[in-house]
Amino acid sequence: MTDQKPKKLFKVASEFNVATQSIVDTLSDNGFDVANRPNSKITPEMYEVLDGVYGDDKAKSREHERAREEYESRRNQILSSRNESVSIDNFLEPIDEKEEAKEEKKEEKPKEEKKAESSKEPTLEPQEEPEVKEEKEEEPEAASEEVSDEEKEKEIEVKSSDQETEESDDEEEKVKPEEVKKEAPKKEEPEPESDEEDEEDEEEDYDEDDEEEEDEDDTEVEDIEDEEDDDDSDSEEEEDSDEDDEEEIIRGRSNKKLTGTKVVGKVEFSKEPRKKRKTRKRKKDRKDDETSDAKKQSKPPKEDKSSKKSKKSKKKGRRSKVDEEDVEKKMRETMQKMQSSGTVGSKRSKRRRQRKEEREEERAMQEEMEQLEEQILEVAEFITVSDLAEELEVKPTDVITTCMNLGMMVSINQRLDASTIELVAAEYDFDVEFVDAEEMIEEEIEVEEDKPEDLEPRAPIITVMGHVDHGKTSLLDYIRKAKVAAGEAGGITQHVGAYEVVTDDDKKITFLDTPGHEAFTAMRSRGAQATDIVILVVAADDAVMPQTIEAINHAKAAGVSIVVAINKMDKPEANPDKIKQQLSEHGVIVEEYGGTNQVALVSAETGDGIDDLLEKVLIEAELLELKANPNRLAQGIVLESRIDKGKGTVANILVQNGTLKVGDPFVAGPVFGRVRAMENEHGTRLQDAGPSTPVQLIGFDGTPQAGDRLIVPKDEKTAKEVANQRQQIRREQSLRRVKHMTLDDLSRRMALGEVSELNIIIKADVDGSIEALSGALQKLSTEEVSVNIIHTGSGAITESDVLLASASDGIIIGFQVRPTAGARKLAETESIDIRLFSVIYDAVDEVHDALEGMLSPEISEQMKAMVTVREVFKVSKVGTIAGCYVTEGKLNRNNPIRVIRDGVVIYDGEVDSLKRFKDDVKEVQAGYECGVSIKNFNDLKVGDEFESYEIVEEKRSLDDAR
Numbered sequence: 001m002t003d004q005k006p007k008k009l010f011k012v013a014s015e016f017n018v019a020t021q022s023i024v025d026t027l028s029d030n031g032f033d034v035a036n037r038p039n040s041k042i043t044p045e046m047y048e049v050l051d052g053v054y055g056d057d058k059a060k061s062r063e064h065e066r067a068r069e070e071y072e073s074r075r076n077q078i079l080s081s082r083n084e085s086v087s088i089d090n091f092l093e094p095i096d097e098k099e100e101a102k103e104e105k106k107e108e109k110p111k112e113e114k115k116a117e118s119s120k121e122p123t124l125e126p127q128e129e130p131e132v133k134e135e136k137e138e139e140p141e142a143a144s145e146e147v148s149d150e151e152k153e154k155e156i157e158v159k160s161s162d163q164e165t166e167e168s169d170d171e172e173e174k175v176k177p178e179e180v181k182k183e184a185p186k187k188e189e190p191e192p193e194s195d196e197e198d199e200e201d202e203e204e205d206y207d208e209d210d211e212e213e214e215d216e217d218d219t220e221v222e223d224i225e226d227e228e229d230d231d232d233s234d235s236e237e238e239e240d241s242d243e244d245d246e247e248e249i250i251r252g253r254s255n256k257k258l259t260g261t262k263v264v265g266k267v268e269f270s271k272e273p274r275k276k277r278k279t280r281k282r283k284k285d286r287k288d289d290e291t292s293d294a295k296k297q298s299k300p301p302k303e304d305k306s307s308k309k310s311k312k313s314k315k316k317g318r319r320s321k322v323d324e325e326d327v328e329k330k331m332r333e334t335m336q337k338m339q340s341s342g343t344v345g346s347k348r349s350k351r352r353r354q355r356k357e358e359r360e361e362e363r364a365m366q367e368e369m370e371q372l373e374e375q376i377l378e379v380a381e382f383i384t385v386s387d388l389a390e391e392l393e394v395k396p397t398d399v400i401t402t403c404m405n406l407g408m409m410v411s412i413n414q415r416l417d418a419s420t421i422e423l424v425a426a427e428y429d430f431d432v433e434f435v436d437a438e439e440m441i442e443e444e445i446e447v448e449e450d451k452p453e454d455l456e457p458r459a460p461i462i463t464v465m466g467h468v469d470h471g472k473t474s475l476l477d478y479i480r481k482a483k484v485a486a487g488e489a490g491g492i493t494q495h496v497g498a499y500e501v502v503t504d505d506d507k508k509i510t511f512l513d514t515p516g517h518e519a520f521t522a523m524r525s526r527g528a529q530a531t532d533i534v535i536l537v538v539a540a541d542d543a544v545m546p547q548t549i550e551a552i553n554h555a556k557a558a559g560v561s562i563v564v565a566i567n568k569m570d571k572p573e574a575n576p577d578k579i580k581q582q583l584s585e586h587g588v589i590v591e592e593y594g595g596t597n598q599v600a601l602v603s604a605e606t607g608d609g610i611d612d613l614l615e616k617v618l619i620e621a622e623l624l625e626l627k628a629n630p631n632r633l634a635q636g637i638v639l640e641s642r643i644d645k646g647k648g649t650v651a652n653i654l655v656q657n658g659t660l661k662v663g664d665p666f667v668a669g670p671v672f673g674r675v676r677a678m679e680n681e682h683g684t685r686l687q688d689a690g691p692s693t694p695v696q697l698i699g700f701d702g703t704p705q706a707g708d709r710l711i712v713p714k715d716e717k718t719a720k721e722v723a724n725q726r727q728q729i730r731r732e733q734s735l736r737r738v739k740h741m742t743l744d745d746l747s748r749r750m751a752l753g754e755v756s757e758l759n760i761i762i763k764a765d766v767d768g769s770i771e772a773l774s775g776a777l778q779k780l781s782t783e784e785v786s787v788n789i790i791h792t793g794s795g796a797i798t799e800s801d802v803l804l805a806s807a808s809d810g811i812i813i814g815f816q817v818r819p820t821a822g823a824r825k826l827a828e829t830e831s832i833d834i835r836l837f838s839v840i841y842d843a844v845d846e847v848h849d850a851l852e853g854m855l856s857p858e859i860s861e862q863m864k865a866m867v868t869v870r871e872v873f874k875v876s877k878v879g880t881i882a883g884c885y886v887t888e889g890k891l892n893r894n895n896p897i898r899v900i901r902d903g904v905v906i907y908d909g910e911v912d913s914l915k916r917f918k919d920d921v922k923e924v925q926a927g928y929e930c931g932v933s934i935k936n937f938n939d940l941k942v943g944d945e946f947e948s949y950e951i952v953e954e955k956r957s958l959d960d961a962r
């Protein structure tokens with residue numbers, strides 16, 4: 001009009017609210033040759049011509065715009081009056097209004113078309129209308145959803161205005177020309193903002209939920225940004241602006257909206273909608289790869305994703321390259337504008353892009369992981385050559401050849417150890433992940449996983465622990481007498497390792513018979529855990545004692561909840577507060593002190609508080625949500641076993657899950673069996689036993705160990721096979737495997753990935769050394785291996801320590817203390833590594849070296865003899881002479897010697913003189929008496945022990961080093 005400068009086609013189109021094609025056509029009719037491109041220049045002359053043809057439309061467009069504006073603000077009012085969040089409902093409510101608007105639009109569009117076309121080919125008009133309808137019918141499929149979607153679209157459409165500009169004959173009076181558009185968006189901007197925010201959130205969720213549609217969503221999102229940023233300049237070339245509009249429409253909504261949008265385009269050009277899609281896709285691609293211009297290349301992979309997309313790609317192909325490039329260029333510009341403008345929209349788009357990049361990275365990583373996983377072989381140690389070959393998908397002879405090349409002669413049925421399996425697998429480019437052999441076998445039989453709906457609450461299984469004489473047995477006895485199913489005639493007739501009690505409100509609790517943490521830990525050391533809750537008994541008239549602390553540590557190491565029973569409350573000197581206080585110092589914090597451990601004040605003598613204790617146990621059980629499925633094949637645990645002259649092997653079993661029935665075949669550890677008979681503690685024969693029921697079971701082929709898991713497989717054949725396999729594996733393991741952690745073995749096991757933590761039990765002479773040592777050791781934790789001090793205590797290393805080490809696969813560090821004879825033997829049989837030190841730094845260095853994989857135990861200490869002092873003679877000028885008895889080994893006068901009193905090293909020195917009767921001797925064998933004096937040490941007492949030892953240099957073999 002008044003403008004002297006040439007205008008861009010898309011702007012003019014938007015101004016007149018006509019399709020760019022119509023403008024191009026009109027111009028060509030009037031002798032102007034203009035390409036239908038958004039940026040084609042419309043000279044003032046051309047503009048004049050257009051003004052003549054479309055001037056009226058412009059006015060209508062303005063009117064329309066105003067109407068739309070009104071509608072928009074009404075809508076926003078409604079929306080904001082509701083809860084800000086934009087939900088489908090929010091959109092659905094103003095349906096009527098929107099529907100109206102929609103109707104208007106539908107009517108407007110065809111008419112506009114007519115007008116646009118009328119200048120050229122009025123006859124085409126009637127044909128266009130049906131086309132539009134068709135489109136509309138085709139695209140939006142889900143009617144109800146789309147109503148809301150379309151409404152949303154409309155809102156946005158209204159904002160963008162380009163589409164509405166596409167005429168309206170009937171509505172002419174209502175609809176006003178375009179200029180309004182420009183004003184309108186500005187006003188609208190703040191309002192729609194909130195909607196779009198919400199939409200954006202929706203999109204975010206959507207993005208995350210649906211990767212497939214991610215791209216489209218993103219496109220939509222960007223379109224929204226376009227909308228936001230370009231609202232002012234709403235103007236876009238007719239065609240592309242149509243596309244953009246569509247995109248804008250799409251923005252806040254689902255893909256269906258996109259299709260709805262197409263309709264607009266189709267009104268004018270039957271292929272338009274497809275072009276629009278192309279544009280969208282291009283946009284997507286650009287977003288995917290902003291910097292790359294080669295969008296077309298990036299498209300194909302995405303297109304593969306869905307047939308829809310591939311269709312799109314075909315459509316793309318139809319369009320001329322030039323057009324695409326132009327549009328892309330335009331899009332790029334828009335994007336740049338958006339970025340440089342630094343608007344909220346651009347920030348959003350950045351965020352979105354970031355998210356998208358992150359997602360892509362994640363996807364790439366996942367793919368990588370998958371690839372890596374493919375190369376990981378999950379096998380059990382001691383797998384046979386043939387099984388390994390099967391896993392590697394090669395012939396057994398190939399594995400044998402590989403082993404030969406590695407310098408090992410193996411047979412097809414030979415079982416291989418971890419390092420050999422690794423070596424062989426490496427030859428085939430596989431990494432190995434070792435899984436527990438027994439678990440693997442169990443996996444074969446334990447296919448069925450309990451469904452949550454099949455699970456029913458089961459009775460909790462309780463172990464009572466506490467210090468000597470604090471009343472564990474009394475408590476168990478009282479509960480048993482008072483609560484064991486009162487109706488049972490004859491009372492308790494036999495020991496089944498556990499018993500069930502029924503509380504006043506008819507709830508069941510199963511108590512394991514053997515109190516104390518030794519039994520508990522011994523069971524755990526065999527890989528079994530029967531206990532759900534520990535009742536920690538502490539005498540109210542005493543204090544938290546060493547075994548109380550041990551019990552706490554054992555329960556914690558097992559991850560079992562603790563309910564405290566402060567016993568002997570009937571005693572006048574009872575002081576429960578002191579006990580609670582002391583317990584809190586050891587990590588057992590009762591509820592009134594802000595902790596989670598429940599506490600009951602009881603008297604095992606009078607029975608006071610026992611009901612309260614049981615109630616608290618039940619509450620704890622409820623918190624633990626202990627459940628089992630009684631309607632499945634049984635699983636249980638062997639509590640004890642013995643051989644009965646008449647019955648053969650008899651074992652006390654605790655059923656943990658499922659129901660054990662007479663006649664069931666089973667496997668308990670490496671032992672096969674079939675349930676011949678079951679009895680409860682009252683000697684009553686049972687036909688079946690459900691979860692948490694203790695029974696005495698007959699029908700074993702061999703003798704299982706306490707702690708062995710009992711499983712009922714689907715048939716006898718499987719049970720026999722599993723038992724057989726387990727026997728083989730156990731044999732293999734006992735032959736070839738150091739069962740428990742040792743410092744020497746640590747680095748090897750670290751390399752195998754078997755170890756992520758080093759559990760240490762510290763025993764020392766005094767508390768000060770414990771603190772210093774545990775502090776220093778804990779600091780040694782590395783990323784790969786964390787150092788856990790699971791128990792500390794002063795005094796000799798006891799069997800209980802060894803059991804805990806065994807159960808927790810830990811090592812024992814003794815500082816200035818020695819193991820008791822029993823502990824030493826147990827440590828030998830359980831292969832527990834006990835390291836004894838006299839200097840804290842030596843201990844720290846050794847653990848450090850082990851963790852670094854640099855431990856070189858070339859020099860080690862070997863105990864040569866143990867000697868007990870039976871009498872002490874003080875001889876003037878000579879000093880103290882001990883009359884001794886050599887209990888173990890051979891006492892050599894040249895070996896260094898330690899003096900141990902109550903398990904604690906009190907002196908480390910040399911033998912001054914060693915005599916048999918009156919004669920000096922070089923050495924004395926075990927079982928003989930002798931007289932010993934120690935250089936510079938006279939403080940000898942009856943009962944002291946001497947430990948004679950030798951420093952040995954060990955040469956490490958290659959095997960050791962591995």
Ligand SMILES: Nc1nc2c(ncn2[C@@H]2O[C@H](COP(=O)(O)OP(=O)(O)OP(=O)(O)O)[C@@H](O)[C@H]2O)c(=O)[nH]1
Nearest residue numbers: 467468469470471472473474567568569603604605
């Ligand atoms: N007054 C009083 N004495 C109790 C109570 N509970 C246990 N006792 C007594 O404390 C002593 C030790 O009780 P036990 O039940 O044998 O203690 P324990 O913890 O099982 O001991 P060990 O089996 O040696 O570990 C016995 O003489 C009981 O009579 C109580 O609540 N009140």
